[in-house]
Amino acid sequence: MPKSVLVDLTRCIGCRGCQVACKSWNELSVVKTTITGSFENPPAMSETCYTRIRYQESEAGGKPVWNFVKEQCLHCKEPACASACPVGALVKTKSGAVAYDFDKCIGCRYCMVACPFEIPKYEWSKAQQPWVRKCTFCAERQADNLPPACVKTCPTGALLFGEADEVLAVAKKRLAADKKYTQSIYGEKEAGGTAWIYIADRPFAELGFNTKVPLEALPPLTWSSLSKIPMEIVGFVAVLGGLAWVRNRGPKGGE
């Protein structure tokens, strides 16, 4: 049964326990950072940062409002990265995680081009064995019936981990029970639906979410073209063969 996580942004307090727990569990290193104007650090997800909190300040009704948004791989149901990878190094697993097989990867980085959320990061600094790096949904912890490290650490219950259909049901229930929530779930339809879904009390566009992501899965865009190839080959053979025969028959045909 695929798992899912509901991120309820109204419960996130921006403590960044998830950010540090992820680093700790995955033994990721750090980069030198500076304060560039907000609490956000490091400045972006990278080969050493699978998840991080964005700090979003704004105003509502004349009062300051501070929102915190956890970003990480959304583990799409039909991942563009998995369909793009020529060697099948990224696959959507039964547990819900989009898993990366380093041994298969050739480092072509097409997954980075394909992902509509721009999630996969690359180990540019490594010469030997560079990896594509992104949230793994703590697949090895899940295999031991443990929740992901970030979920385990979250002190407020902003991260709800469970069976995908149950998690979605909880999200819908919360939206119905309290009109403070924006009445839509980010990730329910984006890119054909993702395992990590979000609810919030502000419009997603104002929270820095990419609202231009198509509401359908992306792999069919490629497949609709690829699936025409067999037919095209047959057509070519027929046309070229016919042409060649017509044009080259007679005494001077061929050389």
Place this chain on the structure above:
Amino acid sequence: MAGEQKQEMKLMSGGAVVALLLAILGLGVGAYRLVYGLGAVTNLSDQYPWGLWISFDVMAGVALAAGGFTTTFAAYVLGWKKYKAVVRPAVLTAFLGYTLVGVGLFFDVGKPWQLWHPIINWNPQSMLFEVAWCVMLYLTVLFLEFSPNLFEGMGSPGLAKFMRNPVVLFPLVIAGIILSFGHQNSLGGLFLLSSAKLSHLWWSPLMNYWFYLSAVAAGLAMVSFETIVSHRSFKMEQPLPMLDGLARGTAVALAVYLGARGADLAVRGNLGLIFSEGKAGPLFLIEVVGLVALAVFLYRWAVVALPIMTHEEVH
């Protein structure tokens, strides 16, 4: 073959020296890349995972090497004899071009030693998988198409004759054209997945065909260029009828390309994007209208200008 002369060649001409120096520099940078990683020799980043090597070497390079299938189509499938002379250099260019694309890719991928993995790890859903296989198969076809020349040079005229036998040659040519269509198509199709990240002035569900058409034009142009330069170098007379034909072919291909893209934009109601997408609009206009129209214009003009430049008459 008419018009060819054996020439005494200087091995280390000025151009060759420059090329050699560039090659040494390139190999040096390549070695550094292998030892210290992509980050050490490129400005690639998570925001720009593909750079000049992919856009120029792979994509533009493959398009420029497209002379192989276009000339073999003209010379063999259509039986237009006047292009037979240019098939050999065109196939050689294509073969070298695709080989160098492979070399370029070797340095570009993160794990060069595993570049060959698409042979054993399959993901038929992937456009890049299709590119990989088509290119690998096409390289083989190119090699086989070029092999008669090698066999002649090695002193095996029998094998050469066998490879030129229409029963062998024609299937190779047709395979080459199909495989070229396959990977030119899928190179253009790589960005089908990026419908939300690309401006729809360029993105279209048919964009893979546009790439193919542009490759036809680019291949023919490249063949013209190398014909002019090589004839100049070997001090041979320019084959003007053929050049004229190539020029017209290029112009036709460009016209079809321009027309198809324009129609696509119009049918999808995206012409307005020219004005509504900020910088993308003017860039689009420059590229499509400017470059393509200019090229079409120039090629027609070449028929007038070429004789003046080469002091030859067009027959």
Place this chain on the structure above:
Amino acid sequence: MVNVNLFDNETASFWRGPGVKPADVKTEVFFLPCATSVEKEGSISNSGRWAQWRYKAVEPPGQARPDAEIMNELALKVRELYAKEGGAFPDPVLKTTWNYGAKLDTHVVAREINGSWLADKEILDPKTKAVTSTWKKGQLVASFATLQADGTTSCGAWIYSGSYGDPARKEGEPAPDPKKGNKMARRGKEDPTGLGLYPNWSWSWPVNRRIVYNRASVDEYGKPWDAKRALVKWVEDIDPATKLQKTDPVSKKPLFKWSGDVIDGGYPPLKTPDGKVNPDGRLPFIMKKNGVANIFGNDSLSDGPFPEHYEPLECPIQENPLSKTHRINPTAKLFYTDAAKSSPEDVFESCSTRYPFVATTYRVTEHWQTGLMTRNTPWLMEAVPQNFLELSRELAAEKGIKSGDALKVSSPRGEILCKAIVTGRFKPFKVMGATVHQVGMPWCFGWHTPADGSGGDSTNLLTSTIGDANTMIPETKAFMVNVEKA
């Protein structure tokens, strides 16, 4: 100076700090690296009075050692020196009981703190003179109630008596591991009252009472005020064997007892069932003068008991609008009196145009206190790498400051550099007609770490030197600064 710590820090390395010439410093500093809590075995008492026993998970790195071992070795060395060289008064050093040996065992220390019997003893009921309990020399003290004033008991801290017991010994079986008597190591997860007391998890001082003054939760008849949250209850004392209520052997009266938490003061309820005052009863707040709770906990305050508004030592207005006679708390401990007698670090300037902004200090989740441990933790430093000052959009516009700009923050006591964070969460105040701006900074940074100084120096260099009237806590949450682009 001896500095025992996990990491080198501003205090231990003051002699090579910014602007300090080591040659001029007359203090010799010894730095003794110590072990963290996971590198040693012992107890940690929390603010809920639970002393939870913890274990050693890894060896301390390099030369780091547990504090107890450091103290033990120092003590043994000092005794050695006194024994060899004598001294002004060697007896307290040489004759103190110090039996830990070369390798200190924290269990031995725990048992010492708990207390033990130095001689055999029978405890008698003061009224009836009947023997209520018998103790053998060497046994551990079970409760502070049995501690004697005649030298038969030894105890390190009476509140911890009972935290370590003698494990039950079965007839004919070999002596059990004494550590099994360590009540602080218990991990029972039962919670019979359902109130989160977990009486068998660890041990709380005193006598494992989880909530003190718990008889305040019942009425005068011993019935809980809130039946749904019964902490203690006056109930029939039932004999578990016969299932019948016990009776007093002498008076034959039925016996009752307190159930639930360890009762605080085993007195019967204030009233008997017939509504008469019970002479044996006693009010629940047994350590308080009047047996009832205080609004002010301490019986003697320097100021109070009623709150009064005073301005901080440095404030943006001339007078205290709520007091004609006192701008600041007259009983606060002020360090600066005049230039001749006082230290320049203690100088202050109130309502000055040179320091026009109210500053306050606060914390961030990622750093703890002054940042000694957290500034040495790379993941936390990546999240909050350097000192910053938050200011309102209005003040930022006034000073031409953008978020991310380098700032110079100064007060009469010093000047530090940091980064600006412009935020809508600070808004200018209107105080007595004037606009007063407030800014805020964390106080977790210091010059020592990170080594390149990019973290910035300590915010507390800027705060004023005045101690609270009762607690001496300095006024770090309100002082005046100036802020400029660096």
